[in-house]
Amino acid sequence: MKNFNMHLISPKALVRYAAVVAFGLLAVSGAQAQNQDALKLYQRGLAATCANCHGTDGQGVVGAGMPLINHLSSAELLKKMTDYKSGAVTGTIMPQLAKGYTDEQLQTIASVLGKK
Numbered sequence: 001m002k003n004f005n006m007h008l009i010s011p012k013a014l015v016r017y018a019a020v021v022a023f024g025l026l027a028v029s030g031a032q033a034q035n036q037d038a039l040k041l042y043q044r045g046l047a048a049t050c051a052n053c054h055g056t057d058g059q060g061v062v063g064a065g066m067p068l069i070n071h072l073s074s075a076e077l078l079k080k081m082t083d084y085k086s087g088a089v090t091g092t093i094m095p096q097l098a099k100g101y102t103d104e105q106l107q108t109i110a111s112v113l114g115k116k
Contacts, residue, residue, distance in 0.1 A: 046105055047112035053093075058113045074114025081106045 047057075050069070055061045058070035069077060083089040085098035085106065098106065 043108050043112050046101075046109050050109065050113065069113060071115060072113075074110045077114045078107060078110035081110065 050058065053061070053064065053066045054069050055064075055066075058068065058072075060066065060068040060070070072080070080089070081094075081098050081101075082103070084091060084094040085101070087095060089095075101109070
């Protein structure tokens with residue numbers, strides 16, 4: 001009968017292997033967290049493009065004459081923006097602005113700014 005003990009990993013090697021695996025898992029976890037942070041920053045950045053006219057988070061700008069949008073749900077915001085984009089609703093600048101966004105970007109803006 002052959003001695004199989006020589007094929008076993010030593011305790012020190014096993015500890016090193018476990019440390020490498022743990023470090024790898026932490027690195028992947030950290031990269032995922034960075035990706036999530038970057039995604040959130042991108043989403044907030046898209047929504048921030050509305051602030052010039054509609055104020056921070058859609059709360060309005062006093063005396064600007066622009067509609068308040070902070071009371072609208074995500075679905076209502078998305079409907080309004082897609083109506084502007086398609087030309088179903090006319091306006092001065094919103095149709096032009098809405099056409100500059102992809103449908104996915106409009107969805108993102110609506111989900112960030114829409115009332116939860």
